[in-house]
Amino acid sequence: MKSSTSSGKQLSGVNMTRVEYSEHQFMKWVEFVGSLNHSQFKTAKNNRIFPSYSLIIDKNPALGDFTSIQEAIDSLPTINLVRVVINVHAGIYTEKVTIPQLKSFITIEGEGADKTIVEWGDTAQTPGPKGQPLGTYASATFAVNAPYFIAKNITFKNTTPVPPPGAIGKQAVAFRISADTAAFVGCKFLGAQDTLYDHSGRHYYKDCYIEGSVDFIFGNGLSLFENCQVHAIAPVTGAVTAQGRSSILEDTGFSFVNCRVTGSGALYLGRAWGPFSRVVFAYTYMDNIIIPKGWHNWGDPSREMTVFYGQYKCTGAGASFAGRVSWSRELTDEEAKPFISLAFIDGSEWIKVW
Template identity: 40%
Template sequence: MKKIAILKYIFLCLLVSQSFFAQTAKFKKGKYNFVVAQDGSGDYKTVQEAFNAVTKLKSERTVIFVKSGTYKEVITLEADKNNVTLIGEDMDKVILTFDNYSSKINPVTNKGYGTGGSSSCFIIGADFYAKNITFENSSGAVGQALAISIQGDKAVFKNCKFSGFQDTMYGADGRQYFKDCYIEGSTDFIFGSSTAFFDNCKLYTKGGSAITAASTKEYINFGYVFNNCKITGTGSRITTLGRPWRPYAAVAFLNTEMSDAIKPAGWDNWRKVENEATARYSEYNSSGTGASPTERVKWMKNLTADQAKLYTVENVFKTTYANPPVIDNWNPNKVINLYK
């Protein structure tokens, strides 16, 4: 009986080992091109090393899996590294972080990094997709300090977290889609000129002038679109929804629940009355104690039901950021559906 039990145990061990090695082989060679792991169990120990290994101007997607860990490094995906997918093991356990900020001295130039140079992560290549990743600037409340700078067109983020204080997230001319994401910061923590759609996202404000500081180009129909989102914060009446970094800033909140962190006026003109004539600020079906429809500034717009129907993912992203815009009917859900 004892001999039979030992044989059964050995047999079970063999089955488990075979299953493990089969899954590992599939994990590394089938589903992903590269695996990043700090403990050396992957192809690379840093995300930047994996980005460096991506073939330039590749038409097929390069898929990178990142194992849990805090990766303290300034990360740059160059312009000629397109169609890159970055998938984390767990959003709360895969943290891409650094602690540069605007006035911090860059040892290379002996000058401050500036706002644009302070980012922990620079996404310049087009058609980037990230899932289950935290992008962080860990410098704290020290002024402008970006967690991510998105400069490539057609960037998609699913179940990602963006953490910082002032100027957490920057988007340049181009299109970005955020699905089921969490974004936190203080003053202007979502800023830039991009057309960005925030779908079912959570925004957490730590106070400051405004959540958004858009600089949408005049010829662009849609700037920031927040749909089915939720806003909370550290206190009551500590911020507005937006202030125009440049004239013609466009921001719309639809079907969004707002806590009392939002000031009743809702919007700010950045101390320039002339911005009230150009800023394209609107709301539809706002709810919660921060909605305050009767106390909003007079120069924002309440969308009708028919106008709100125009704010769909398909319609917002159907044209490029070129001048004049070109119809290409970009659909970010196509890349999301590849990695469910």
């Protein structure tokens, strides 16, 4: 049946309206970039490794293309399909940065995590544009919503101080990643409560430093942390992770391999934010700050039947499995195998060179 509109376009023998055609073109782009959905995630085969061009950020306008990171991002095409490297010179950049959904293939590279710092100070209770609290999601200093993002040698910081125990609305995200296939090398993530929001997608963290107090690595991503230092600044009690897997069908979870857990306070390795929460620590050194039980059920005993919390060949005073909760596991070689290599995040598909 033919469309009654004269503005339709012919495609595969079917007349389409402008709106339908626009939607078709958008979906072609989505398929080209790759789905955000292991059973959930499709093959990530379109990563752009080599830069098409670079931009320079410097606080001195005479030395760079832009003086702020957001300005550089805003200058890119609405739909970005080539690798763009944004070199951020040394300095403290006080700005809130967002990368929109269609600006893929962006690399942010600093001159060293101790030299190049992006910082802001929003919390969940900070009033937003309409006067309503921002909430945790929008509190992020730096937020990425597009796939194939890379960050190297830079610090992302939320300047909000450590809140007192029981404080309300003090979630303060330093970095939020809400897209597939993102990698971080030599980066620092600094905050207190809810520092790193590993929201969704497959992510790789290598040689990074992550600091916080309560649930400071949280979200529902499928993420591998390799050779990272996880440092607690909890004044009393805190937790490293709050992994949010909500269904047995979700291929999400956090794996820490060859990492170090250090710091202050009494620390849980994780709290069961999601009823099917999944976290593994392998070959990881744990300081004596780890609470012997190791894990917390988020006040819901039913979650003890469905979470997957494991350790494998960990070391240090806090790594003893003797006092762990009965519903966590000391993994066998076979049980640990899926969690301790890049295969956990399908890394061979999209992590090409470092």
